[in-house]
Amino acid sequence: xxxxxxxxxxxxxxxxxxxxxxxxxxxxxxxxxxxxxxxxxxxxxxxxxxxxxxxxxxxxxxxxxxxxxxxxxxxxxxxxxxxxxxxxxxxxxxxxxxxxxxxxxxxxxxxxxxxxxxxxxxxxxxxxxxxxxxxxxxxxxxxxxxxxxxxxxxxxxxxxxxxxxxxxxxxxxxxxxxxxxxxxxxxxxxxxxxxxxxxxxxxxxxxxxxxxxxxxxxxxxxxxxxxxxxxxxxxxxxxxxxxxxxxxxxxxxxxxxxxxxxxxxxxxxxxxxxxxxxxxxxxxxxxxxxxxxxxxxxxxxxxxxxxxxxxxxxxxxxxxxxxxxxxxxxxxxxxxxxxxxxxxxxxxxxxxxxxxxxxxxxxxxxxxxxxxxxxxxxxxxxxxxxxxxxxxxxxxxxxxx
Numbered sequence: 001x002x003x004x005x006x007x008x009x010x011x012x013x014x015x016x017x018x019x020x021x022x023x024x025x026x027x028x029x030x031x032x033x034x035x036x037x038x039x040x041x042x043x044x045x046x047x048x049x050x051x052x053x054x055x056x057x058x059x060x061x062x063x064x065x066x067x068x069x070x071x072x073x074x075x076x077x078x079x080x081x082x083x084x085x086x087x088x089x090x091x092x093x094x095x096x097x098x099x100x101x102x103x104x105x106x107x108x109x110x111x112x113x114x115x116x117x118x119x120x121x122x123x124x125x126x127x128x129x130x131x132x133x134x135x136x137x138x139x140x141x142x143x144x145x146x147x148x149x150x151x152x153x154x155x156x157x158x159x160x161x162x163x164x165x166x167x168x169x170x171x172x173x174x175x176x177x178x179x180x181x182x183x184x185x186x187x188x189x190x191x192x193x194x195x196x197x198x199x200x201x202x203x204x205x206x207x208x209x210x211x212x213x214x215x216x217x218x219x220x221x222x223x224x225x226x227x228x229x230x231x232x233x234x235x236x237x238x239x240x241x242x243x244x245x246x247x248x249x250x251x252x253x254x255x256x257x258x259x260x261x262x263x264x265x266x267x268x269x270x271x272x273x274x275x276x277x278x279x280x281x282x283x284x285x286x287x288x289x290x291x292x293x294x295x296x297x298x299x300x301x302x303x304x305x306x307x308x309x310x311x312x313x314x315x316x317x318x319x320x321x322x323x324x325x326x327x328x329x330x331x332x333x334x335x336x337x338x339x340x341x342x343x344x345x346x347x348x349x350x351x352x353x354x355x356x357x358x359x360x361x362x363x364x365x366x367x368x369x370x371x372x373x374x375x376x377x378x379x380x381x382x383x384x385x386x387x388x389x390x391x392x393x394x395x396x397x398x399x400x401x
Contacts, residue, residue: 006174007032011039014143016166017135020120020159021145023170023201026178026186029145033116034068036143038076038089040114048113048137049094055122056097057084063118065095098123104130113137117144125154148196148203152362156203171201189329193354193364206354206364210324210374213332214349221337224258225251230388231258232292233285234316234380237299240266242372243277244344245284247291248380254335255385259284260342260373274305281306294383296375316379321364323382330381345373 003011010021010032021029041050054060057080065086069077078087080095084106087093096106098117101124112134120128135142146155159167172183187199191213196204228249236244245261261284265271272280285291289310295303297315306313317323330336338345352374358365366374 002177003032004028004174004176006168006170010166010168011036014166014168017141017164019141019143019166021168021170022148022159022203023168023174024172025147025198026175027170027172027201028175028177029168029170030063030118033064033143033145034071037064037068037116038072040116040141040143041089041091041093043139044091044113045139046091046113048111048140050088050091051094051096051107051110051112051115052086052088052118053096053098053115053123053127053131054118055099057095058097060095060097060118064116098127100124101126103127107131107134110134111136113140115140115142117142117146120144120146121149121153121155122146123155128155128158147198148201150359150362150364151203151205152360153203154362156362169201172199189333190325191328191332194325194328205359207356207359208353209350210352210354210366211328211331211349213328216346218334219331219337220340220346221256222340224249224256224339225254227251228256228258231288232294232380232384233281234376234383235293235295235299235302236372236375236379237277237296237302238265238372239271240264242267242344243272244373244376245281246342246345246373246376246380247284248384254337255330255381257336257338257342257345257377257380259339260345262344262373274302277302278305278309278311281311282309292384294379296379314383317383318379319382320366320378323378324366326386327378327381330385336381336385342373345377348372348374 007028023029044050052060052064054063061080065077076089080086084094084096085092086095097103099122103124104126107130115131115135149156159165172186190198193204193206196202228251230250232248234246234248242262242264247258249256249258261280263272292312292314293306294314294316295306297318303313303315348370352371353367355365355367
């Protein structure tokens with residue numbers, strides 16, 4: 001594969017202390033780094049460390065090391081050892097995760113001659129702040145990439161700080177090697193703030209309705225398909241707040257929320273016990289204990305009660321932002337539908353919104369009000385549907401979550 005105009009420009013002109021490419025997903029901003037990294041490493045003079053950082057060591061392996069290994073071979077791109085060291089192009093380097101604050105200790109006190117950063121906006125800020133002070137050699141240089149985030153994000157503030165930075169901005173259309181069909185599909189999958197960030201490459205604030213692509217005329221159904229299969233249940237558990245159960249079923253490649261259960265101790269002035277909720281679950285599934293149940297991972301006592309009563313129970317994946325983004329994709333690609341009887345979920349979808357106060361501090365966060373069925377929806381989509389392809393529920397659980 002050849003290089004795009006922007007990639008060539010970066011290779012020739014990225015000569016600042018800080019060299020950053022930000023922009024859309026799949027826009028080609030990382031590919032040139034598989035050639036920039038060896039060029040930088042070969043120019044080092046052993047005055048300081050060489051460090052490759054990413055969200056986690058595993059993401060560095062997936063995004064950077066494995067692709068480079070396929071281009072340059074095992075002899076030039078080694079394997080990360082238990083001491084975080086790797087041989088890259090004849091030099092000893094370190095590969096570190098930067099998603100947690102305690103990663104600061106791994107670079108504290110070390111002088112760094114070359115650093116590469118992957119997915120910078122996912123790092124813990126203290127790691128980046130420490131990195132700035134560690135790039136202390138006369139020839140120290142940094143290359144890095146990121147997807148844009150909130151305009152108040154700490155890394156955007158650095159990019160606008162007037163530091164010695166070479167910047168490039170990428171849109172999805174800057175990659176000439178993607179097929180039009182793939183780009184068109186990607187543009188349909190991302191909506192709202194994520195379209196701004198991952199298609200246009202803009203630093204955009206999350207605001208307004210979260211599921212603004214939800215269209216009742218398209219996504220609410222009166223009649224369900226006759227041959228639904230792969231049933232499972234997703235649960236958001238509340239004490240005083242509402243508890244919500246959602247039953248999902250699949251027909252072909254489309255998923256349906258078939259029915260729901262809701263109970264609010266606050267609204268009813270009486271909180272149910274875990275045993276009572278478990279009895280309600282038996283009624284909800286009509287005695288079919290083979291149906292897997294995905295539960296809010298924080299609901300430890302309820303999970304214990306369900307298991308004691310013979311249910312198949314699994315903890316839900318509670319990655320809020322990725323779960324929201326995936327659920328948006330299901331709606332926008334017409335793969336998720338809701339039966340008209342699920343009134344609690346439908347009502348929440350009309351009002352489920354981004355927290356404007358959190359956005360002022362650079363954080364993407366939903367307002368934590370009237371979100372119980374939406375949380376259950378997210379547990380179901382992101383824990384189960386995201387991982388399923390042609391597998392049935394039985395095969396899926398046979399191999400485990």
